Amino acid sequence: MDTEAQHTERDPSATPAPGPAEGSRSARSGALSRPLEGPWRKAAALLTLCVVFLLLLSHFVVQPFLIPSGSMEPTLQVGDRVLVNKLAYRFGGEPRRGDVVVFDGRGSFVREGDQGNPVGRAVRSAGAALGLTEPAETDYVKRVIGVGGDRVVCCDRRGRLQVNGAAIDEPYLHPGDSPSQVPFDIVVPDGTLWVLGDHRSRSSDSRDHLGDPGGGMVPTGRVIGRVDWIGWPFGRWTSLGGPAAFAHVPDAGAAHG
Template identity: 65%
Template sequence: MDTEAQHMERDLSSGPEEGAEEGSRSTHVPDRSPASMSWGRTVFLGMLCTLALLLFSTFVLQPFLIPSGSMQPTLRVGDRVLVNKLAYRFGSEPRRGDVVVFDGTGSFVQETAPGGNAVGALLQGAAASLGLAEPAGSDFVKRVVGVGGDRVVCCDERGRLEVNGAPVDEEFLYPGDRPSQVAFDIVVPDGRLWVMGDHRSNSRDSRDHLGQPGGGMVPVERVIGRVDWLGWPLGRLGSLEGTDAFTGIRPADGDHG
């Protein structure tokens, strides 16, 4: 009897332990490894930072890779400049002498129907907005020479550009370049800009579109922003040097300086 009772007690005591052990095994979920959690957080933070940079670049300050030598010596091929997108957001407009980035669709390049690889275009646009790739073929960087109402003439008897009858000594021109090898006499319509590169002999600008629809004039609303700073290379890091070349030119009307 004592032996049978011991067996029964042993069976009763062992049953719940086995069941509990099985239940524990069936409901246990292994923890995620610290490595996978760390990798997930890194990816998430990377995506968040990229999104923040894209938003900042879209609305505030955009890096822009200089793809050509049309603005030498002011800007060189491979320079990364920072485009101030707030410069003309609160009632201000481009002024003579400003270096601006603009969308040349409809003025410098023809409008085209959308097509091609949409995903590739999106990725290229995102890379360009971070200064990691060349800008779209419709984006240009030039210097504002004439604003709405201005009469811009080239050239006077001394070979200088004239704006509203006043000669302009363009100290920013590429050494050895003339203000223009193409003669012109134009009046800039209101709401538009006459723009030219500093390397006049190596720049396709407003002069190249004389006689075409729009006459090479860039609509003010197509201006993306003003180039205010050089971000790369480090040896040229700093604000973009301004110019006094247009100081003292009388306005064509009371709205422009």
């Protein structure tokens, strides 16, 4: 018996070449994986471009804003997503009486200070910019009642606000609310706003900061934009116009003169 020949034939160190079936399986597997990579890569790139576009649109033009509280009811309800027009005051325009605005309350409603972890703040800011999460705690939505130079008084004998001596009937007030339970008589400094919520009994607004530095006045430079539309839910889709309540209010100079 030729044992050496048998050992040579059965040597496991010799690697057999892949057969026709095995080779074709490998080729098919590679061919299937390559076409799948293309669509996934394109989808990821398209999604990234869409997110970047939305973030740029939100930063410069129109920002979705999730309403977190009932301070503006019935005009705005909890869970509404409104569209904030950031171009409204960018080219020389100024907030007007009756406008509903979103503003950064730092320095007027809350103290300037540390805003926490920068990474967490960036993530939250991106979510808020897309209307997916609640806005920062320093962002507020209120109605402009007085602009620079206006004298705003609460209240006349019928319980109405007065702006530059003109009594204001406020159809947007929450049913059952009075214009204010807190009396005040203030003159709005130039470059600032006096703002109130429509649900006066549930709104923390300029009245709550009368004794603070700045007296509850919001600098116009802190205004993020004007709320022009309710975009969600679809059943509440509508535009917000400045109410006619302030149409008869005289300019501050004419009133004081």
